[in-house]
Amino acid sequence: MTKPIVIISGSPNATSRLNGMIDYVRHELENRGYPTKTITVVTLPADDLIQARFGSPAIVDANRLVDEASAVIIASPVYKASFTGVLKTYLDLLPQKGMENKLVLPLFIGGTLAHLLSIEYALKPVLASMGARHFIRGVYATDNQINRIQESSNETKFELNDEVTERLQASVQELIDELQLRSAAP
Template structure:
């Protein structure tokens, strides 16, 4: 079973971003992954802003990233970059904290003009954290996600659901490939000892 940590960088609890992360979370659970979730909206703001590494919530968040096989990094886009709340979370991750992990970006913004925020804003930071296996991810436009006020939750446009399904399938394929490679390497080491 793969472990996936979803980092949601929206400081707003009702953000449309959670439409994306909730959908991906459900799909990953259906395919057998264990999911941890880190939400900037739920972490203690003072601990996050002061980088309080002694905080139980911060310790739990960092442990979730450390134990993950894959990390989904999700954020709304503001002024052509990911949120400051996401940046504060990423700043807490150790220098090589994403090394050996598959990274799936999920971004949402008001216009498709912010599509390159993943390439120009997020990817350099992921690389600085040791991440080299970054999937293409999904960029959604706000109007593709509707809040279901009475029922709770979110409704996603069909094209967005299809793109998220493809992203989850790619993530699962990469995780399966990584697990097979690790198993083969381990077997090769055992055979080499004999």
């Protein structure tokens, strides 16, 4: 059985355009036979996150998903030139080597291209300190590249422009190629 790919969403906003990127990647992976699991950090108990309750059942369950994953997708909006504090709070609760031997695909969205390097300078050093060594080419998008489309009732859909779609497809393919190489290795 294929190990799942875990998506960690660090967005505090349930209708964030980041969800358009996450939904696209999840759909692409699952259509190609790669199961996904999602940790939406904002839905974890706030007291457990803030008080660093490593033994909390919700934190233990989330950490188990990461531990069992073949790859981890880290998704976050960019605030103040970095990923969200919500995401950092959860990353602090992962084991010190919690990203060791994981393929990592970053997905970031920001209001401007000015924070394009936030993946390189904010996220990667934190994950490297946790053992991450193999990063898939990340995708940084700006808000104007993803349109929020209101649909029936409470469901929100997103429309990604062609450039973002092409970059996400390339990153998903790179992730799949690396997973296949790893599964073929003796």
